[in-house]
Amino acid sequence: MYTYKVVTIKSSWKGEPKEDEEQVINEHAAQGWRLHSIIPFSSTTGGTTDLKLIFEKEAKL
Template sequence: MYEYEFVNIKNDWHGEPKENEEEIIKKYAKDGWRLHSITPLSTTTGGTTDLKLIFEKEAQ
């Protein structure tokens, strides 16, 4: 069985992440999490508003 952690990263009005996603991934990896996926969340006009990072690790 696995457990999951979800992290949203907001984008600025240019569509660039406001936080460094690579640093977030490294931080979670140190705690035993594996990056499962990154999903762009978009508005109805097609612009990317956020990135959703999904991490997983085996449940203890």
């Protein structure tokens, strides 16, 4: 069984992430989380507004 965590990285008005994605991933990996997937959310104009990073790790029973 796994547990999941969703982290949202917002983008600036230029479409650039406000946080370093690699740093966020490495910080969670150090806590035992594994990156499961990344989902980009787009605005109506086609630019990416947010990134949803989904992490997983085995649940402690």
